Amino acid sequence: MAKKLPIVPSAKAGSMAEAPSGIIWREQHPVIGDKCNQCLECIMFCPEGALKLENGKVAVSLELCNGCGTCAFECPQKAITMVLEFSGDRGIFPLKEGKS
Amino acid sequence: MRKGGELVKMTLKDLPQQDLFGPGNAGCRGCGAAIAGRQAMKVLGARTIITMPASCMATLSGLNQKTAWSIPFYHTLFEIAPAVSSGIRASLEAQGIKDVNVVSWAGDAGTADIGFQSLSGAAERNDNIIHVCYDNEMYMNTGGQSGSQTPIYAMTSNQQKGKRTGKKDMLKIMVAHDVGYVASATISHPLDLAEKFKKAAAHDGFSYIHIMAPCYRGWNIPTDQSVATARKAVESGFWELYEVVDGKKTRTHEPSFIPVSEYLMSQGRFKNLSTEQVKEIQDAVNSHFGRKEAK
Numbered sequence: 001m002a003k004k005l006p007i008v009p010s011a012k013a014g015s016m017a018e019a020p021s022g023i024i025w026r027e028q029h030p031v032i033g034d035k036c037n038q039c040l041e042c043i044m045f046c047p048e049g050a051l052k053l054e055n056g057k058v059a060v061s062l063e064l065c066n067g068c069g070t071c072a073f074e075c076p077q078k079a080i081t082m083v084l085e086f087s088g089d090r091g092i093f094p095l096k097e098g099k100s
Numbered sequence: 101m102r103k104g105g106e107l108v109k110m111t112l113k114d115l116p117q118q119d120l121f122g123p124g125n126a127g128c129r130g131c132g133a134a135i136a137g138r139q140a141m142k143v144l145g146a147r148t149i150i151t152m153p154a155s156c157m158a159t160l161s162g163l164n165q166k167t168a169w170s171i172p173f174y175h176t177l178f179e180i181a182p183a184v185s186s187g188i189r190a191s192l193e194a195q196g197i198k199d200v201n202v203v204s205w206a207g208d209a210g211t212a213d214i215g216f217q218s219l220s221g222a223a224e225r226n227d228n229i230i231h232v233c234y235d236n237e238m239y240m241n242t243g244g245q246s247g248s249q250t251p252i253y254a255m256t257s258n259q260q261k262g263k264r265t266g267k268k269d270m271l272k273i274m275v276a277h278d279v280g281y282v283a284s285a286t287i288s289h290p291l292d293l294a295e296k297f298k299k300a301a302a303h304d305g306f307s308y309i310h311i312m313a314p315c316y317r318g319w320n321i322p323t324d325q326s327v328a329t330a331r332k333a334v335e336s337g338f339w340e341l342y343e344v345v346d347g348k349k350t351r352t353h354e355p356s357f358i359p360v361s362e363y364l365m366s367q368g369r370f371k372n373l374s375t376e377q378v379k380e381i382q383d384a385v386n387s388h389f390g391r392k393e394a395k
Contacts, residue, residue, distance in 0.1 A: 011167035016124035019166065040112040044290040045327050047134035049122030064123050068130035069324030 022048060022066025028082040029092070030060050030071050035079035042071035042080065062092065110291055115142045125168040127160040129323035132313030132330065133234045134160060135287045137205070140232065140311075143297040146171060148201040149188055153181040153215055155207035156241045156315075157234060178214050181206050182222035185229040201230060201301050208235045208249035211310075212270050223277040223306050230300045230307045233270060236315035244318045253377055255369045256318070262372055274308040275344050281307035283343035283352075287314075288331035292341055292352055299343070312339050320368020332363040337385040360385055 030051075036058055043051045043058065050064035051071060072080040086093045120141040127134040133156055141148070151174045152158045158175050161168040176184045185204040192200055204222075206215050211233035219231055238256055239245040246256035246263050249270070253262040274282045281303040285293040293311065300307035312333060314326040321329055333339040334353060338360055341353040360382045364370040386392070 009165060011162060011165050013170045014123060014168065015166040016126070016161070016163070016168040018124070020124035021126045022129070043117075044112060044115075044139060045135060045287070047122075047127055047129075047131045047138070047326075048125065049119040049138055053117055061123075066129050068326075069322075070130050070135075070327055073324040074327055 017064065020048070020064050020066075023063060023087055026065065026067040026085070026087045028067045028069065028084050029062055029065050029087070030067075030069075030080045031083050032058055032060065033079045033081065035077045036075075037077055037079075039076060042075055045070050045074050062087075110294060112291065115290075115294060116145075120144075120146060120148075120170045121161065121168060123168065124166075125160045126163055127156070128315075128317060130316050130326040131156075131160065132236060132287055132315055132326045133157045133207075135326065136234045136293075136311045136313045137161070139287065139290045139293050140297050141171070143294045144201050144203065144301060147199050148172075148203060149185075150174070150203045150205055151176050151181045151184045151188065152205045153207075153210040154178045154241065155210055155234075156236070157205060157207065159241060176204075178210060180218050181210055181215055182227075182229065182231050183218040185231070186222050186225065186227040189228055202228070203230045203232060205232045205234065207239075207241070208233060208237060209239050209247050211235075212248050212268055220277065223274060223279050223308070226279065226305045228305055230297075230309065233308070233310045234313040235270075235310060236313050236318060237267070238315065238318040240315050240318045252381070253370065253373055255372060271308075271310055271344075274310075275347070275349075277306075278347070279306040279308060280346055281305075281343070282310075283308070284310045284312070284339070284341055286312040286330045286334055286339060286341065288327045288334060289341060289353060295352075296343060299345075318369065320371075321366065325366070329363070329366060332358065332366065336360045336363040337389055338363050338381075340388070355389075357389075357391070 048064045050061045052059055069082050072082045122138045125134050149172045153176050181204040185202045189202045235249050237250050239247050244257040246259050248268040250263050252266040255262050271284055281300050283296040285296050314329045316323050335356050335358045337355045342351045361378045
């Protein structure tokens, strides 16, 4: 005897990536330098999944990054630098050095 | 990991690039729980059903009509995540579906305190599920109160002079349930964590994995130090990485025994510790590892 179950709202898989929250309060973002040797450690340690291997190079998705700095601290090659910025709905405005 | 019959060491390049959990999650900066979730999902794969009680992880991975999971995710009541997982497994068995991992993923409260009775029940029934405890050592989702997993002398929002009693050893309790696979892991050793999830997924029966996942808000550390703090905990011997397969304990990482004070003093929650208290903790670690004197 099959019951007629009510239709309940459910979320589309992975839909939080469409409107990430971290970007609103980000203060700095990583920039990957030439020293990167694709060891992939930063990708494992990123809480947001903002780092990805694209065309054989590690790339940052600034839509997802919330600027914790874990990748820059953990990078064995010290290839990642954190750049201060303002971010939000209107885009990213890098800060000049010494004005933080 | 085995390749062509030979035992080879897994590398980070062997793990899939696809993220089944993570993108867009609402976690704090440098969230240890989110790192643990991402690392675990790389091994568990798309054929996984996850249940989760009220916790940071449930909140940060699903708000309103959005979710950060790409796999079926069920938000249970606080005390019943392993029981719901048992039910899902029973349903899958009735339908003859065998290639699905059923995981209940709870915080330290959902595992050791509020959720303990259903966890103990599922372990006693030896249901074929994996229970994961991500342990940030406080009730962080409700404002950082102390729980049974808070270590001794740590300051929390309701015990501002530090907790007076030690941490309940959940791993020993789960070993006492006589389950097939029990392991401790942490986010700073992703390959070690991946191997353990692989073994737990292959194990036919109840498995328990306890992940230490630092929380920058509660532990009072800079946002980029979550992984580094976990590594200090492992290297000082404060958090031992091991697995227990059918009652036999194997240590999976030999610590280098840096002084425990290096781990404790890097965190704001231990800033009230006196020299005697640090020595007491160091002595406890030394006696656990059977060492005479720290150098």
